[in-house]
Amino acid sequence: xxxxxxxxxxxxxxxxxxxxxxxxxxxxxxxxxxxxxxxxxxxxxxxxxxxxxxxxxxxxxxxxxxxxxxxxxxxxxxxxxxxxxxxxxxxxxxxxxxxxxxxxxxxxxxxxxxxxxxxxxxxxxxxxxxxxxxxxxxxxxxxxxxxxxxxxxxxxxxxxxxxxxxxxxxxxxxxxxxxxxxxxxxxxxxxxxxxxxxxxxxxxxxxxxxxxxxxxxxxxxxxxxxxxxxxxxxxxxxxxxxxxxxxxxxxxxxxxxxxxxxxxxxxxxxxxxxxxxxxxxxxxxxxxxxxxxxxxxxxxxxxxxxxxxxxxxxxxxxxxxxx
Numbered sequence: 001x002x003x004x005x006x007x008x009x010x011x012x013x014x015x016x017x018x019x020x021x022x023x024x025x026x027x028x029x030x031x032x033x034x035x036x037x038x039x040x041x042x043x044x045x046x047x048x049x050x051x052x053x054x055x056x057x058x059x060x061x062x063x064x065x066x067x068x069x070x071x072x073x074x075x076x077x078x079x080x081x082x083x084x085x086x087x088x089x090x091x092x093x094x095x096x097x098x099x100x101x102x103x104x105x106x107x108x109x110x111x112x113x114x115x116x117x118x119x120x121x122x123x124x125x126x127x128x129x130x131x132x133x134x135x136x137x138x139x140x141x142x143x144x145x146x147x148x149x150x151x152x153x154x155x156x157x158x159x160x161x162x163x164x165x166x167x168x169x170x171x172x173x174x175x176x177x178x179x180x181x182x183x184x185x186x187x188x189x190x191x192x193x194x195x196x197x198x199x200x201x202x203x204x205x206x207x208x209x210x211x212x213x214x215x216x217x218x219x220x221x222x223x224x225x226x227x228x229x230x231x232x233x234x235x236x237x238x239x240x241x242x243x244x245x246x247x248x249x250x251x252x253x254x255x256x257x258x259x260x261x262x263x264x265x266x267x268x269x270x271x272x273x274x275x276x277x278x279x280x281x282x283x284x285x286x287x288x289x290x291x292x293x294x295x296x297x298x299x300x301x302x303x304x305x306x307x308x309x310x311x312x313x314x315x316x317x318x319x320x321x322x323x
Contacts, residue, residue, distance in 0.1 A: 001032070001033065001034045002032070002033050002034070003033070003034045003035075003036050004033045004034070004035045004036065004105070004117065004118050004121050005036040005038065005098065005101050005104045005105065006025075006035070006036070006037055006038070006104065006105035006106065006107055006117065007037070007038040007039070007040060007094065007097075007098070007104060007105070007106055007107075008021070008037070008038070008039050008040070008106075008107055008108070008109055009039070009040040009041070009087040009088065009090045009091055009106075010039070010041070010044075010085070010087055010108075010109050011041070011042070011043055011044065011085055011086075011087055012043050012044050012045060012048065013085075013300070013301070013304050014109050014110075015044065015048045015051075015052065015293075015297070016270060016285070016290055016293060016294045016297055016301075017109045017110050017111075017268070017270060018039070018052060018109040019051075019052060019055055019285075019288045019290040019293075020109075020112060020281060020284045020285050020288055020290070021107065021108075021109040021110075021111050021112070021113065022037060022052065022055060022056055022064070022288075023055060023059065023284060023287060023288035023290075024111075024112045024113040024114070024284040024287075024288075025037075025062075025107075025113040025117060026056065026059040026061040026062050027059070027061075027113075027287070028113055028114070028115055028116045028117075029059075029061040029062060029116060029118075030116050030118050031061075033118050034062070034063075035061060035062035035063075036062065036063055036065070037056060037062055037063065037064045037065070038064075038065050038066075038067060038098070039052075039064070039065070039066045039067065040067050040069045040087070040090040040093070040097065041066055041067070041068060041069065041087075042068065042069060042070045042073050042087075044066070049066050051293070052064060053066075055288065055289070055290070067097060069090050069093065069097070072089075072090065072093060073086070074188075076188040076191065077089040077187070077188065077191070088164070088197055088198040089184075089187060089197070089198060091106055091164065091167075091198050092180065092183040092184050092187060092198060092201065092202075093180065093184070094106065094169050094171060094174075094180075095169075095171050095174040095175045095179065095180040096180055098171060099175075101171055102170075102171055102172040103121065103168060103169060103170050103171055103172065104168075104169050104171055105117060105120065105121055105166070105167070105168055105169075106166070106167045106168075106169060107165065107166050107167075107260065108164075108165040108166070108262065110165075110262065110263045110264075110268055111165065111166070111260050111261060111262050111263065112260075112261045112263075112280050112281050112284045113259065113260055113261075114258050114259065114260075114261055114280065115216075115257065115258065115259040116259070117259060117260070119259075120166075120168060120213060120217050120259065121168065123168060123211070123213060124168075124170075124211045127211065128170075128173055128209070129170050129173065129209050129210060129211045130169070130170055130173060130174055130177075130179055130206040130209045130210060131162065131167050131168060131169045131170060131174075131202065131206060131210055131211075132162070132167065132168040132170075132210065132211035132212065132213050133162035133163055133164070133166060133167040133168065133210075133212070133213055133217075133218065134162065134163050134166070134212065134213050134214075134215055134217055134218040134239075135160060135161060135162050135163070135212055135234070135237055135238065135239065136159070136161060136163075136234045136236075136237060137215060137220075137223065137233070137234055137237065137251070138223070138226065138231060138232060138233065138234060139232040139233065139234055139235065143155060143158065143159065145195050146158060146195060149193040150193070154204060157203055157204055157207045158200065158203060158204070159236050160203060160207060160208075160210070160236070160238070161196070161199055161200070161203045162199070162202065162203060162210055162212075163199070163218050163220075163262070164196065164198050164199035164202065165218060165260070165262045165264075166213075166217060166218045166260050166262070167202075168213070173209075179205065179206065182205050183201055183202065183205050183206075186201055186204065186205050187201045212237075212238050212239045214239070214254075215239060215250060215251065215253075215254035216253060216254040216257050216258055216259055217259045217260060218258075218259070218260050218262055219254050219255060219258035219259075219260065219261055219262065220262050220264045221261055221262065221263050221264065221275065221276045221277040221278075222264060222265070222276055223251075223254075223255060224255060224276050224277055225276055228248035228249075228251045228252045228255075229248060231247075231248070231251055233247045233251070261277055261280055261281075263275060263277075263278075263281065266305070269281035269282060270285075270294065270301055271301050271302065271304075271305045272305075
């Protein structure tokens with residue numbers, strides 16, 4: 001039976017979201033495939049690992065394995081970048097950590113899957129690339145954040161960024177070209193200036209050897225605030241056709257049939273009210289059987305958010321005083 005491998009990286013604070021991600025993924029699993037889930041971790045308690053393993057086992061549609069990556073935990077990857085944790089760095093280690101696979105999917109856990117992931121695993125057959133995913137969809141002013149820290153050429157490449165919340169890695173090609181060493185060294189040397197650390201690192205080291213997935217494979221929950229007729233589509237995207245109506249149709253199809261619904265930013269269904277499309281996440285939480293565990297974990301979730309928001313406000317004050 002063909003295997004569909006996918007790995008995740010998260011810390012002990014994301015056990016509940018991980019349960020939702022795993023359960024929603026396996027609920028949509030195609031019976032003709034065997035789904036292999038992996039977690040790269042350093043601090044997830046054994047009790048939580050057992051609990052998640054039982055959840056996956058109950059679905060009868062996949063397996064779950066935890067890989068301790070504590071040996072790669074260094075001071076160089078522990079900076080504070082808003083709501084990003086050090087675990088994002090471990091995505092860059094995939095070529096060495098999964099020698100048994102030629103390709104593998106990677107996903108964040110602040111997501112809910114609403115369709116089968118298998119088709120994304122088979123994208124770009126026979127093509128030579130390092131990784132694939134969904135790039136910028138809507139126009140934004142995000143490039144102003146990069147300012148003088150990046151050369152004009154780097155900024156040109158950063159415009160082509162692929163969202164790091166869901167990716168297909170071509171491990172065979174990455175190993176052949178020694179790309180992992182390039183990624184990890186660049187990440188450590190440039191971490192202070194990277195805005196979206198692993199995402200910036202990947203595009204700057206791998207471009208132009210990247211590919212675009214169809215939009216529906218990653219749909220940000222915030223997109224639902226913007227109807228197709230009002231959307232300002234990214235002008236430098238490689239997936240939008242020149243015809244406006246065709247762009248609207250492609251966007252509308254992604255909203256109607258998302259594979260992964262990604263809850264972007266610091267506000268998540270489990271820590272904030274009035275998050276777009278949160279009803280999907282809550283429905284998946286109930287289906288996973290993790291509601292009681294969530295209630296028990298809620299005080300820690302609230303404290304974690306308050307602590308991170310306090311740090312963000314402090315850093316914003318310092319930054320504004322310098323400018």
